[in-house]
Amino acid sequence: MERARKVIPSAQHPETPVYLGATAGMRLLRMENQQMADKILNVVAKSINKYPFDFQGARIISGQEEGAYGWITVNYLLGKFTQKLSWFNLKPSKDDTQETYGALDLGGASTQITFVPQNEMIESPNNNLYFRLYGKNYSVYTHSFLCYGKDQALLQKLALGLQGTSEIIHEPCFHSGYLRKLNMSVFNEGFCARRYMSTSSYHPFFDIEVRGTGNFQQCQQGIIQLFNSSYCPYSRCSFNGVFLPPLQGQFGAFSAFYYVMEFLNLTSQEHISTKKLTEKLEEFCTQSWEEVRLSFGDVKEAYLSEYCFSGTYILALLQNGYHFTDESWKTLHFMNKIRSTSVGWTLGYMLNLTNKIPAEEPMSAPLSHSTYVFLMVLFSLILVAVIIIGILVFHKPSYFRKDMI
Known part of the structure; x- marks a missing residue:
């Protein structure tokens, strides 16, 4: 907010919405403690109201909204909502269907998948959203998996590792030689991990020691247990009985999807094969904690210790959760920015609230920068030619002009 106050001219502060x-x-907090969630929002709102902007309020958005706003952001920045223009960028191209990208978002507490299925009935009404943007209707599939962000998924994985009354968890998703102390309260007080717990065996404030064993295959198999694929009330599902239509089109994967892949040095390539990612994770996860710390001394330990889990979780989520095959994996694009703008749900949220994307297509398409430059050069050349002809004509001797008349 301080940065916004410095960057935005003071005269525009009162008319700048926040x-x-x-x-x-x-x-998650609202599910566990509604009063605490409301209190936090009120405190934040009071803090923002101290600034000279037009504060429009604070609210908790639904998982469905979060997925939809991420989808809007990706396709808005890629220019997928407007028709491409062919003749000097002025004539709409009838052949260009402008197929939208799907959006894959991974946060700490949830993950979202959103895309437009091809000629497919969305069997679950709760997963269906309708948009009319630039004169075109979109029937969008979206679902948000609460508790399946990378942080909450890790807590679930660790909770599964608790056996009987043992004070030690041998965790293959952590590097060998790595140790972490955890209090039972992190499992008992959280909705996501608590459902895996048999709390009668442990004191609420019991301390647990997590010891890394660094085994990629065991890590992967343990993570796959988080995805329940045994029950599906629809023609096809992702996991946990949630409907998922056949994947369609290209997908932009952002937020933690990108950050983890960037750490693994796999974002410079256009397409990353499952084989390449698996080999990279096997190599990284089997390194000792001492080796990893020496190689990545500039990375905070809290983040560094979890990259083996996070990378393996992403692989399992995409393959076993969302059913990306070796072939459809080629449609994945791990992205952080598009045209220098960060990819995430926030831009889509703002565009929706400010009505910056019209429901109907404008009567005339705006000129692209290249078209504008081309036309300006063309008109300038014509103008220069007319002036030269005029000078030549009107500077001829008078008798020549009479002959012309």
């Missing part, structure tokens, strides 16, 4: 949306972490 929106605050809270996501999965606050959705």
Whole structure:
């Protein structure tokens, strides 16, 4: 907010809207303690109201909204909502269907998948959203998996590792030689991990020691247990009985999807094969904690210790959760920015609240920068030619002009 106050001219402060949306972490808190969630929003709202902007309020957005806003952001920045223009960028191209990208978002507490299925009935009404943007209708599939962000998924994985009354968890998703102390309260007080717990065996404030064993295959198999694929009330599902139509089109994967892949040095390539990712994770996860710390000394320990889990979780989520095959994996694009703008749900949220994307297509398409430059050069050349002809004609001797008349 301080940066915004410095960057935005003071005369424009009163007319600059500010929106605050809270996501999965606050959705979890609201489920556990509604009063605490409301109190936090009120405190934040009071803090923002101290600034000279037009504050429009704070609220917790739904998982469905979070997925939809991420989808809007990706396709808005890629220019997928407007028709491409062919003749000097002025004539709409009838052949260009402008197929939208799907959006894959991974946060700390939830993950979202959103895309437009091809000629497919969305069997679950709760997963269906309708948009009319630039004169075109979109029937969008979206679902948000609460508790399946990378942080909450890790807590679930660790909770599964608790056996009987043992004070030690041998965790293959942590590097060998790595140790972490955890209090039972992190499992008992959280909605996501608590459902895996048999709390009668442990004191609420019992301390647990997590010891890394660094085994990629065991890590992967343990993570796959988080995805329940045994029950599906629809023609096809992702996991946990949630409907998922056949994947369609290209997908932009952002937020933690990108950050983890960037750490693994796999974002410079256009397409990353499952084989390449698996080999990279096997190599990284089997390194000792001492080796990893020496190689990545500039990375905070809290983040560094979890990259083996996070990378393996992403692989399992995409393959076993969302059913990306070796072939459809080629449609994945791990992205952080598009045209220098960060990819995430926030831009889509703002565009929706400010009505910056019209429901109907404008009567005339705006000129692209290249078209504008081309036309300006063309008109300038014509103008220069007319002036030269005029000078030549009107500077001829008078008798020549008479002959012309």
